[in-house]
Amino acid sequence: xxxxxxxxxxxxxxxxxxxxxxxxxxxxxxxxxxxxxxxxxxxxxxxxxxxxxxxxxxxxxxxxxxxxxxxxxxxxxxxxxxxxxxxxxxxxxxxxxxxxxxxxxxxxxxxxxxxxxxxxxxxxxxxxxxxxxxxxxxxxxxxxxxxxxxxxxxxxxxxxxxxxxxxxxxxxxxxxxxxxxxxxxxxxxxxxxxxxxxx
Numbered sequence: 001x002x003x004x005x006x007x008x009x010x011x012x013x014x015x016x017x018x019x020x021x022x023x024x025x026x027x028x029x030x031x032x033x034x035x036x037x038x039x040x041x042x043x044x045x046x047x048x049x050x051x052x053x054x055x056x057x058x059x060x061x062x063x064x065x066x067x068x069x070x071x072x073x074x075x076x077x078x079x080x081x082x083x084x085x086x087x088x089x090x091x092x093x094x095x096x097x098x099x100x101x102x103x104x105x106x107x108x109x110x111x112x113x114x115x116x117x118x119x120x121x122x123x124x125x126x127x128x129x130x131x132x133x134x135x136x137x138x139x140x141x142x143x144x145x146x147x148x149x150x151x152x153x154x155x156x157x158x159x160x161x162x163x164x165x166x167x168x169x170x171x172x173x174x175x176x177x178x179x180x181x182x183x184x185x186x187x188x189x190x191x192x193x194x195x196x197x198x199x
Contacts, residue, residue: 048154049170054080054087054162055152059142062117063124067136075116075142075149080168084194085114087162088138088178089150091122092130094158096177101134103178107187108137112195117141120150120158161187165194 049055059075066072079085088104090097108115117138119127124143131138144150153162156175163172172190174182 050173051169051171053168054164054170055149057149057152059118059144059149062119062127062141062143065124065128065131065136065141072136072138073140075118075140077168079114079116079140080164082166083114083164084112084166084191085116085164086191087116087118087153087164089118089120089144089153089155089158089160089162091120091158092126093122094120097130097159098134100159100178101130101137103180103183104137105135107178107183110191113191114139118144118149118153120144120155121147163187163190163194165197171197 054077056077057075058077061071061074086107090100104115107113115137117140119141121144127143131141142149150158153160154173159177161174161178162170165171171194174187174190178187
């Protein structure tokens with residue numbers, strides 16, 4: 001019978017550890033992921049900006065976008081003061097943005113609010129065609145060509161929607177598209193809450 005050298009025993013032990021450590025890390029991350037999925041609505045993500053002033057990011061208007069022969073203005077943070085604003089981050093290349101467009105048109109009928117769009121990393125021509133197809137709900141539409149404004153707003157992905165109170169502070173953030181379900185059960189109650197807070 002041949003004896004196993006101590007070096008070989010140590011080598012086998014390290015190989016087992018090298019295999020088990022990544023496996024254990026993967027299992028731990030999987031458990032965290034599953035717990036996160038079951039903890040509630042994934043579209044309701046807490047934002048560090050809630051309760052803070054909306055980012056003071058001026059954005060130029062979306063090139064060539066007009067309403068009644070006049071250019072639609074860009075994003076001016078000074079306009080948040082005194083109004084309840086709904087800020088929607090969108091792009092023509094974003095598939096869920098197409099789905100939420102009719103709900104934004106419905107929301108735009110509420111004259112108590114100001115609906116503002118941040119067009120994220122989009123081609124102006126494609127963005128105008130998108131609004132021509134679905135309708136333009138935005139009182140103002142800023143072009144965020146390089147994505148810097150989205151970073152300042154803490155955007156995770158497109159689309160996202162923020163409610164800004166009359167005091168210019170972010171009151172609520174919805175991650176993901178507005179759907180018929182969250183429109184009625186989440187977004188409208190949050191808008192009503194913001195409207196009541198400043199009256």
